[in-house]
Amino acid sequence: MTQVKAKERKLTIARAMAESIAMEMREDETVFLMGEDIGELGGVFGNTRGLYKEFGPDRVKDTPISETAFIGAAVGAASDGMKPVVELMFVDFFGVCFDAIYNMMAKNTYFSGGEVNVPMVLMTSTGGGYSDGGQHSQCLHATFAHLPGMKVVAPSNAYDAKGMMTAAIRDPNPVIFMFHKALQGMGWLGTEKEAIVDVPEQTFEVPLGVAAVTREGTDVTIVGITSGVHHGLKAARELEQEGVSAEVLDLRSLVPLDREAVLKSVKKTGRLIVVDEDYHSYGMTAEIIATVAEAGIPMKAPPQRVAYPDIPIPFTPPMEQWALPSVEKIIQAFEKMKEAEV
């Protein structure tokens, strides 16, 4: 490490996704793209930028505003030997096309006894914080993760984004690839700088379904995904000032869910805070807490969740910012746990 300085190459998640897709498209002729404004425009969120220029309109296909049709078509193409990567521009739009996703894409493998595979990736943007209102700011993690037959993954940094996208494209199963707008590295959406990390030029996979210990610690486990991981990391640094050692776990994947990683960490720390920008009830935070409760791990204090309240996402900044998960809420949750211990 002291010799020649390794060439650092920091990428945004948007660029890391585009790079992975491009590399797979070069290697595998069956990989192609469909979605709205992914062609010449390069995707509203930048994750298909450059692909139209390199691969042309036959492999990078702008669609009509017909999500049911083009996601249904992706199922048909995937079952016939192709590997479509399709974009649902905002995850919030799933309501117009979820049948194609959850009843066909996710179940056809099972219905065919494994004889028809549906190797496709559905990438979709999540998250709020920039006042886009209640139909353009949701995360909907649990909405997808609750229903069987699809893998559901979501990176928190560019390295994972590239490796997980590569793994997703190569996976013989359907994969929902969620990217959080605030981590995307598009200036106009605000940018979480810590999501922009060094990414190798060569191809590599980050296996789907394996959580990452993003920061080691001994006093409390903070579990999150996408934006939640960054809130967790910042909170951990603040807690460190107070002499508290927080472990931060990045789930990276909701399906499959790396329950072992959660249990292992909580066994060590005895304290759990789960952070999620998706709605509070019937969501990821409950699943993680239930997993720990079922395992009967002795806890020093009741676990806490920091999630989006059960309200439609308000437009106005004071309300929206107040409702979002935050470093302060994580610290408060920790303090609440300490009080409960007294």
Add this chain to the structure above:
Amino acid sequence: MTQVKAKERKLTIARAMAESIAMEMREDETVFLMGEDIGELGGVFGNTRGLYKEFGPDRVKDTPISETAFIGAAVGAASDGMKPVVELMFVDFFGVCFDAIYNMMAKNTYFSGGEVNVPMVLMTSTGGGYSDGGQHSQCLHATFAHLPGMKVVAPSNAYDAKGMMTAAIRDPNPVIFMFHKALQGMGWLGTEKEAIVDVPEQTFEVPLGVAAVTREGTDVTIVGITSGVHHGLKAARELEQEGVSAEVLDLRSLVPLDREAVLKSVKKTGRLIVVDEDYHSYGMTAEIIATVAEAGIPMKAPPQRVAYPDIPIPFTPPMEQWALPSVEKIIQAFEKMKEAEV
């Protein structure tokens, strides 16, 4: 009680629903029905039987197979002074029309700052057990309950069905009314006899958001909804044989969720089994367990869930019956808890 024997009048859930709707339609001209095959046919599941004959095609409207259109239309009509009761024949079909449900029906009240109300009821059938395959057997409780802005209720017996339907129609908010096919009292779907109970002829409301203690007990709390309640009651009777006193809680409503009722019972029993025919992960069972864990209630053993595995629902009876929640699984869960205590 010893005087004149009160007139008993046992109804199925199907008839109780139809009766409630009819009574509201008689009282309130703005109440009307839309759905597929709800007219002359009386609904595939019997819950609109007789209404077409009494109220005619203007108020009991068979629709094209266009769920997006007629649920969207219900939102428009409800915002304009009507009270539509619409049927989504199987909950499994939500994928073709969920945008109208979760992005408009559920959110327009909020988006309008409460100035536009959407007083409508969306009734929909849930559940399997009769080999209808993976697109006609789901419960999807958490899919609806996770998303803000709609009440989500589901009766386990005819009394509640009538009272909750009446409350739902009168509610100024949108209500999802889920009825489980196996409890519906339609012979051809099998019939849970204990769902057929005495129902008063007059009109009455069962408030939405209040759980019911269906059976009192002291050793373990069994929490369920619809079919889960009946499995719980039967298990409780078996456990009684072994000297175990089980309390059975019927949630009746997922949104609002009566967390207090759960906590109160678990505080008493110190043991919790949650039963749900919806999928295991990111579901109702996790929400209940997390609620108890967060509250820090001392437990005699880790809580247990008995839910549908995370697989598409298989057609063939051996697989489907094996995968469903059952009395045996509840007993096993209890035994597992006892072992954990040893």
Add this chain to the structure above:
Amino acid sequence: MTPTQEQEIWMYQHMVISRFFEESIEKIYMEGKTPAFNMAKGPIPGEMHLSNGQEPCAVGVCAHLNKDDIVVSTHRPHHVAIAKGVDLMRMTAEIFGKKTGLSGGRGGHMHIFDANVNFSCSGIIGESVGVAAGAALSRKMQGKPGVAVAYLGEGAANQGAFHEALNLASVWKLPVVFVIEDNAWGISVSKQASTAVKHNSDRAAAYSMPGIHISDNDPIQIFEKAGEAINRARNGEGPTLIEIETSRLAGHFMGDAEAYRPAGEKEHLVEIDPIPAFKRRLQKLYQWTEQRDESLRKQARETVEAAIKYARDSDYPAPEEALEKVFV
């Protein structure tokens, strides 16, 4: 484009097999379900949508297809599956929920997948059209031969998916044919009560594609029109919409009391049953003797019976296998 004698006999044969198949299923379905009808009971539980009367839609189209071509059908799939050459043994075993079924019993009657002949179907109205368009896109992109055919009911033509997929197929000029089986009913709701247009084929203009209306439930007419449409698709000239006025001889599903049918409709449909009519045609044109007919029927019956025996004799899967094949 007229069928050869051989093709006509192939069509007749597959209509007969299909009808025998449905009649057998109908009987077996009721086993264990009497006196009180309970869907969960008997060797064939669950919903059952029979295709009696709609056989011409299957054979008239599929006569032009080979194994490589793709067919996506509906919740009422048996006749089409049979005409497309789906393995009848494994399909029957699937309907019985057996281990030897096409999916080992996971799918059932509404989820028949046979990858060997590129056949699939699905239970939600309107799902076929997008999938078929996508398969057609796949062939076009890969430069591999093969066209895709989507079947749907006339009720499904009011589902948004129909509109989106037809537009997409036209914009991308995909090798796909959309075949509407207009049996006049969507469960208990008539086409007239649900559809703003008399012929769904007129809706083709909304997608700048040819729209063909076939008012007779006649395999020959269907063969001719479908042949032209499939040729157009094979030649890269884009999609076609065909609507066939056909007959639903049975209820929507088994157990349907059909009280909504106008008096006399059923009797009329039986009178114009396409299978006896086609037999008369063969007799007129090709010296189709009772003997030849009996021998074809016997073979058909044997084919169906062998499949049913196979299904009956097969074992059920082990319950725990339910956990397999969610992911591969």
Add this chain to the structure above:
Amino acid sequence: MTPTQEQEIWMYQHMVISRFFEESIEKIYMEGKTPAFNMAKGPIPGEMHLSNGQEPCAVGVCAHLNKDDIVVSTHRPHHVAIAKGVDLMRMTAEIFGKKTGLSGGRGGHMHIFDANVNFSCSGIIGESVGVAAGAALSRKMQGKPGVAVAYLGEGAANQGAFHEALNLASVWKLPVVFVIEDNAWGISVSKQASTAVKHNSDRAAAYSMPGIHISDNDPIQIFEKAGEAINRARNGEGPTLIEIETSRLAGHFMGDAEAYRPAGEKEHLVEIDPIPAFKRRLQKLYQWTEQRDESLRKQARETVEAAIKYARDSDYPAPEEALEKVFV
């Protein structure tokens, strides 16, 4: 059906107000967002879809409507809201996210609801059509006067919801008019690249309803055709589909670099800007002097400025109010 002078001036006035409004919003939107464009910043955060150029679609239709009539618009709603008589003060405050906004800041620019004038809109493509059909059904059932108008973009005409709602409206003969604002673009995708038919009005035939194509972005033509359609609806003669070729003078939303536009398109659109053209018409027909024009513009500017001042001066809601109005 031709407009009176008074109606023409009303239309001009509301186009001018709308244009001033959008130009003001455009400027204020950029406050705090420079040098690095960040959507979250400034007094108007979030997405912003301006309607410059599309004013004729708003005034030509809404000139026929009164307060009781229902309008359901899209993600690009300002011009229509203004023509429908939405409270401009509260609408502006809503766009600024203030407590005095129509929803107290919960909705924002894509979710403008004004119950007093029966106006609403929504952010998902194709949502307007079903809601408008339902409101029309409500009027029909209640025997109350009023028709419903749904606005949608030409891109939205490829969404399944369009097909379903038009079919439903026709089958039930509802008093509703569907107005497609064809600005030739769905974000960066051209109508031609996404739509199988040249004119969406031709799709009306698929629903047995009249389809009207208006190729000029001309308030008078729109007034005439919309008037006929609205009369038909008022007289119980059922729905109509209208498609208007209009102009999107701005980007899809603020921040759109518009690199996808062919060279010269923007310049051409500015040349045919409907507002100066309408002014010339007034000058020709009604001795519309520069003085009258200046006075109308001054009033319009004052109206807009008052609304903006109101919005700026209003307080933000308390954060915790976010929890209210989920249920009533």
